[in-house]
Amino acid sequence: MLKYQQIANEIEQYINEQQLKQGDKLPVLEQMMSQYAVSKSTITKALELLERKGVIFQLRGSGIFVRRHNRPGYMSLFSTQGFKSNLGDRVLTSDVIDVSVMKPDATVAKNLGIDVSDDVYRVERVRYVDGEVLCHEESYYVKAIVPYLNREIVADSIFDYVQSALGVTIGFSDMYLQVDRLTEGEAGYLGLQENDPTLRIETIFHLTNGKPFDYSRITYHYAHSQFVIQANGPYM
Amino acid sequence: MLKYQQIANEIEQYINEQQLKQGDKLPVLEQMMSQYAVSKSTITKALELLERKGVIFQLRGSGIFVRRHNRPGYMSLFSTQGFKSNLGDRVLTSDVIDVSVMKPDATVAKNLGIDVSDDVYRVERVRYVDGEVLCHEESYYVKAIVPYLNREIVADSIFDYVQSALGVTIGFSDMYLQVDRLTEGEAGYLGLQENDPTLRIETIFHLTNGKPFDYSRITYHYAHSQFVIQANGPYM
DNA sequence: AAGTATAATTGTACCGGTACAATTTAACAA
């Protein structure tokens, strides 16, 4: 692991262990430099990472401060989207409904930038947090990139698998949000009524080289999905 | 304006003017260095800014490439949240319902980190994109930080005003998302029916020094609000 | 006590450099 990532992790761990609150001051840059025995720019990169993550904010002339939002119940939108799993102490489980190889329809092919004759894995799941229904997910993986999946892998974290077993690294993703009403089928999976409100998120995950490899449609249970996004400045 | 911001702007402008598409390659780092006559680290900072904004992605050993999402109809979630106004060519207007000074209730005071005896501005608006109802907004500004507002200012962009006229700079914000049903009153403003689905977003805007100065509750028209979020890597 | 100028603190912008890892291209061999 890179130095600045390692340092960022240690600082975050320190904040959690010491149970620091919003506004609490961290050691100054110069002290961190000597503590971790690295140059200023390395510390700066570590802090920048934490700033983007919403863990700290920096104020020139003053210091480095802890940033915390004040609503414990809310999940980070990105944590439910394959990213860093900071659901805290909450447990994420899945019911696997389908894992199969198939040909994509026109919409799926377009979103994945492939041909309708190329193979994809189709995965359908219902996901739970602490036993409560969170969402229904239907996702498609480019088989040329993810050559093998099974129910066991899919029951756990697919992203951990492709990352560690296949050495595939996720670069960026485009998420499309929309509020809508549930169809009858979806309502069944979520234990709700047809036409109940829902948040639909379609996401296209790209590798670091820009190639799409996963297109997923998620339908959230409106009562069990409260999200937080920590944004930075006018320049985000 | 800072060098790296200026360069970032020029690069983005170049991409738009040349109508570059997803995957198109930009000049290499070294050429940019000589073109703008700055050091490598300055170019790197400019590119990093654009990467966070979702405008480019960089691939070591290969080059710098244009990133574009492929759904023209969708608005960036942050552009409707006071941030960079890249709604493209779409026009944002407002009906001002209320601008008044008052004492906050307990909830508002808590979210703004002030006392119920402190003054706040209350602003209520209905917002439109290209004439269609987008959302109903109710927001509260700490009067100690924003000492004066009127209907004219509020009809335009409040953030531009506080930024330019008051010299106040926005640091970061916490956004809380939730799907729910409309109340009768809200439905009236949005031209919808009671119990129709809606996206509610509460946002707390902070200054660079970490002090909250704006707490707003926005209720979106489900049929006219489609959002895109361009996220970066597992480390966001 | 309250304001005002001054100095110390502290993070950010920017420079210029070395080493390196990932990718692409070129050269080569089967």
Next chain:
DNA sequence: TTGTTAAATTGTACCGGTACAATTATACTT
């Protein structure tokens, strides 16, 4: 042609430095 190896390309990590702007603390005045 096809696969393999080597070399060139290209962005990233990390170092160490100077200058500076924003904040905070101090000393000084009134």
